[in-house]
Amino acid sequence: MTIFEALRKDHDIQRDLLARLVETHGDSDERSALYQQVRAELKYHANAEERALYVPMMDVDLTQEKARHSIAEHHEIDELIERLDDTDYSATHWLTHAKQLQHLVIHHLDEEEHEVFQLAGRGLQDKQKTTLASEYQEEMQRQRSA
Numbered sequence: 001m002t003i004f005e006a007l008r009k010d011h012d013i014q015r016d017l018l019a020r021l022v023e024t025h026g027d028s029d030e031r032s033a034l035y036q037q038v039r040a041e042l043k044y045h046a047n048a049e050e051r052a053l054y055v056p057m058m059d060v061d062l063t064q065e066k067a068r069h070s071i072a073e074h075h076e077i078d079e080l081i082e083r084l085d086d087t088d089y090s091a092t093h094w095l096t097h098a099k100q101l102q103h104l105v106i107h108h109l110d111e112e113e114h115e116v117f118q119l120a121g122r123g124l125q126d127k128q129k130t131t132l133a134s135e136y137q138e139e140m141q142r143q144r145s146a
Contacts (some may be wrong), residue, residue: 003053003124003132004117010045010140011109017041017104027090035089035098039081042105044143046074052136053120060123066116073108078105 012083017038024031057067080101087094124132 001133002129006133006136049135052132063119063123101118
């Protein structure tokens with residue numbers, strides 16, 4: 001498995017969780033549980049992805065700018081999560097913020113899959129792609145277990 005295949009699997013999980021989250025209503029247990037799951041998955045994924053993909057991309061001139069852009073998008077996602085953390089589940093604008101989060105994350109995932117992965121595929125060595133997949137998966141497992 002390459003780093004790109006490992007990341008795509010988790011991207012699919014994020015898309016599914018976000019789709020389910022924006023269908024929730026009010027201050028419900030379902031909304032709370034899904035939001036906590038989304039929040040954790042996005043945090044774990046960003047941390048592991050930055051270590052396993054973006055740090056190595058920073059060492060390659062071809063991919064350095066894309067890596068920086070993607071890390072900046074992770075920070076935008078973090079800011080939206082902070083806004084959601086500070087908003088009561090029953091507030092009318094909570095769902096608005098959740099939909100903004102969904103839109104931003106989907107944009108980020110699509111950009112990674114259609115632009116970043118192709119560029120990184122040219123910049124990284126084949127052996128490195130499988131090694132990075134293992135590093136990513138180990139870090140995700142470590143964070144999910146903690």
